[in-house]
Amino acid sequence: MLRRGIPTAVAIGVGILVLVDFFLGGPFLEAVGGTLVDWAILLSVFALFLGVASVLGSHLRRIAARDEGWPYSLSLLIVAALVLAAGLSGPAGPQEPLVAAIFTYVQAPLQASIFALLVFYMASALYRTFRVRSISSLLMVAAAIIVLLGQLPQAASIWEGLPGLKDWVLGIPATAGARGILIGVALGTVATGLRIVMGIDRPYSE
Amino acid sequence: MPSTIWCPVCGTANREGSKFCNNCGARLEAEEGVRCPMCGHFNPPELEICSNCGARLKPLVAPSGEEETSEPIAESTSEPTGHEPELAEPIGEEKAQEEVAQSITAQQPPSEEYWIGEEEEPPPDLTPPEFAGPGEEVSPEPSPEELDFLPVEEVLPEEKEEIPAGMEEEMPAAEEVPAGVAEAVYPPPSGLLATAAAAGSEQAALFHKIVTQARPTPKALPRPTPARRTEWIIYLAVAVAIIVPLLSGGSLDTGTSISPGARSFYDALNALPAGSKVLIAHDYDPTVAAEMLPQARAILRHLGAQGAKVLSVSLTPQGPALAQQALQDTLAVEGYSYGVDYLNLGYVAGGEAGLRALARGSFFALSRDYLEGKGFAWYAISQGFSSLQNVDLIVVLAGSQDNLRLWVEQIQTPFQKRMVAGVSAQADPAARPYLRSRQIVGLLSGLVGAAEYERITGLPGRASLGVAAQSWGQAALVLLIILGNFAYFLGRKPR
Numbered sequence: 001m002l003r004r005g006i007p008t009a010v011a012i013g014v015g016i017l018v019l020v021d022f023f024l025g026g027p028f029l030e031a032v033g034g035t036l037v038d039w040a041i042l043l044s045v046f047a048l049f050l051g052v053a054s055v056l057g058s059h060l061r062r063i064a065a066r067d068e069g070w071p072y073s074l075s076l077l078i079v080a081a082l083v084l085a086a087g088l089s090g091p092a093g094p095q096e097p098l099v100a101a102i103f104t105y106v107q108a109p110l111q112a113s114i115f116a117l118l119v120f121y122m123a124s125a126l127y128r129t130f131r132v133r134s135i136s137s138l139l140m141v142a143a144a145i146i147v148l149l150g151q152l153p154q155a156a157s158i159w160e161g162l163p164g165l166k167d168w169v170l171g172i173p174a175t176a177g178a179r180g181i182l183i184g185v186a187l188g189t190v191a192t193g194l195r196i197v198m199g200i201d202r203p204y205s206e
Numbered sequence: 207m208p209s210t211i212w213c214p215v216c217g218t219a220n221r222e223g224s225k226f227c228n229n230c231g232a233r234l235e236a237e238e239g240v241r242c243p244m245c246g247h248f249n250p251p252e253l254e255i256c257s258n259c260g261a262r263l264k265p266l267v268a269p270s271g272e273e274e275t276s277e278p279i280a281e282s283t284s285e286p287t288g289h290e291p292e293l294a295e296p297i298g299e300e301k302a303q304e305e306v307a308q309s310i311t312a313q314q315p316p317s318e319e320y321w322i323g324e325e326e327e328p329p330p331d332l333t334p335p336e337f338a339g340p341g342e343e344v345s346p347e348p349s350p351e352e353l354d355f356l357p358v359e360e361v362l363p364e365e366k367e368e369i370p371a372g373m374e375e376e377m378p379a380a381e382e383v384p385a386g387v388a389e390a391v392y393p394p395p396s397g398l399l400a401t402a403a404a405a406g407s408e409q410a411a412l413f414h415k416i417v418t419q420a421r422p423t424p425k426a427l428p429r430p431t432p433a434r435r436t437e438w439i440i441y442l443a444v445a446v447a448i449i450v451p452l453l454s455g456g457s458l459d460t461g462t463s464i465s466p467g468a469r470s471f472y473d474a475l476n477a478l479p480a481g482s483k484v485l486i487a488h489d490y491d492p493t494v495a496a497e498m499l500p501q502a503r504a505i506l507r508h509l510g511a512q513g514a515k516v517l518s519v520s521l522t523p524q525g526p527a528l529a530q531q532a533l534q535d536t537l538a539v540e541g542y543s544y545g546v547d548y549l550n551l552g553y554v555a556g557g558e559a560g561l562r563a564l565a566r567g568s569f570f571a572l573s574r575d576y577l578e579g580k581g582f583a584w585y586a587i588s589q590g591f592s593s594l595q596n597v598d599l600i601v602v603l604a605g606s607q608d609n610l611r612l613w614v615e616q617i618q619t620p621f622q623k624r625m626v627a628g629v630s631a632q633a634d635p636a637a638r639p640y641l642r643s644r645q646i647v648g649l650l651s652g653l654v655g656a657a658e659y660e661r662i663t664g665l666p667g668r669a670s671l672g673v674a675a676q677s678w679g680q681a682a683l684v685l686l687i688i689l690g691n692f693a694y695f696l697g698r699k700p701r
Contacts, residue, residue, distance in 0.1 A: 038563060040556060103527050152680060170635065174635045177635070
């Protein structure tokens with residue numbers, strides 16, 4: 001009973017306090033709400049440590065069990081240890097020359113390269129599947145061509161109305177869809193928040 | 207007068223449709239179809255699987271004659287072909303066979319198997335027959351009692367011969383079944399059952415071989431050359447379209463059109479008086495840095511020209527390092543002083559909570575700068591930056607829509623701060639609602655937005671070069687869409 005009741009009571013109390021602080025304010029509520037928000041930041045940083053420990057533990061288990069691909073886990077642990085040692089080797093932390101070099105010459109190019117590969121897969125997919133099979137697919141293909149061509153600096157030389165048409169596609173139909181998604185996300189967030197504040201959902205004790 | 211059904215046992219008249227005799231309880235329905243060897247349930251002839259217990263009613267029949275090869279058999283046992291129910295049955299049969307084997311070994315007839323229960327005494331010949339391969343002739347003509355056990359198809363002489371005949375060429379069987387395995391799984395029975403079991407041993411050996419047969423090493427399939435060739439042509443075309451403009455170093459004329467969002471972005475920054483305090487958030491990582499860094503550089507150059515005081519933060523862990531690159535490339539080379547004119551305050555941990563702390567000012571009180579690790583108050587720029595209320599403009603450079611949403615929800619709306627945003631092209635659609643609602647007063651989108659901003663400010667940078675390569679890449683994509691549809695319509699069969 002206590003095991004479930006105390007976390008639920010804490011969650012409901014904190015949720016209501018921060019909510020009231022957000023809408024009403026006042027010196028006392030701001031002090032309490034601000035302290036709770038600062039605690040949330042500390043908890044999020046601690047969660048980062050837990051996440052690192054979880055990843056390292058998971059890969060250690062894979063190595064111990066000689067699971068498939070365990071050399072990759074070993075390389076992950078070695079790299080993690082090296083970067084951590086490099087960061088702790090001096091007072092500058094992330095500005096240590098070795099850490100900065102690893103970021104600039106290894107991490108950043110790798111991340112950018114992986115993302116850049118998408119263009120080739122997109123190109124292949126466009127050729128193979130972006131077909132006019134129905135009225136809806138015709139609209140989709142037309143919108144894609146308008147936006148792709150309308151983004152070109154020379155769009156106006158292709159057709160004078162193309163930049164305006166592109167702006168219309170992005171500004172009216174696309175924005176309407178995006179707005180619907182945002183409203184849906186907002187309603188979902190409100191519903192989830194209410195369920196947690198009312199103790200219906202207890203993700204912290206499950 | 208309703209028709210009646212006469213009981214075949216006691217002769218009582220029963221109503222039509224009755225399943226059992228009202229007098230003696232005998233079954234009235236005609237027992238037609240295939241009887242399950244496992245549970246005794248009668249199934250329609252077309253069924254291969256017992257509808258009651260799932261056991262196979264018909265033996266696995268290999269293709270006969272010269273057409274038979276081992277490959278199709280291996281495929282049918284190892285790879286889903288869209289006939290999963292057929293693949294699942296051998297497992298059920300295997301289990302059932304194991305159960306039968308165990309019951310025979312223990313000589314404990316299950317109560318429901320009447321054909322075992324009838325075996326009061328063993329027949330004179332107690333010598334169990336040796337395990338026989340499919341090619342050997344071991345089975346005498348089954349007795350009438352055994353007909354209940356064996357599937358209907360199994361006792362038909364011609365089919366019984368067909369299976370070994372078909373399999374003989376491909377599988378010599380007796381040698382190929384692992385030694386001892388067959389005896390362990392199907393121990394030699396005795397008595398009358400020995401006859402029945404011997405009759406089914408061929409099937410058992412065949413079945414066992416099929417289910418235990420090692421999956422053949424897949425041969426290297428010949429590449430579908432036309433499709434692969436097309437794919438490589440596509441990759442090559444896109445690579446050429448992007449790389450050649452980059453290597454040639456020529457920048458495309460960015461035209462005359464400036465988007466309304468970029469124009470209002472410029473107006474918002476251009477209206478700042480000298481000494482204005484600007485908070486700029488570098489919320490992106492290296493995946494979109496090719497779009498976001500040119501934006502950041504163009505904006506920082508403009509802010510430097512305006513004489514603004516710039517404070518940099520980031521909601522992403524990699525953001526501070528990228529922000530430092532942009533600051534070094536612009537304000538630092540222009541002679542602005544770190545800590546006096548600009549400062550990199552690094553990572554804002556905690557997402558929403560972190561932004562709330564920033565809004566209340568506790569972030570400024572506690573944070574240390576990214577470059578030197580000193581407290582915020584140590585730097586001259588901290589004068590007048592005690593809280594968000596002192597900030598004249600917030601510039602959010604968001605690689606993803608979520609980061610922009612956090613700033614709008616936690617900072618702009620509650621505190622009504624003036625905000626502009628630069629986003630990656632993928633986040634553009636989600637950012638536009640905020641522009642239309644005036645929650646952000648300016649919007650730059652992707653590399654094109656950066657190039658537009660360079661052109662508005664008259665301070666050319668690398669975005670114009672990048673946008674040339676991007677434009678050729680986009681043109682290639684449009685061409686691919688048109689070619690793909692052209693090929694599609696050409697290849698379509700006329701109705």
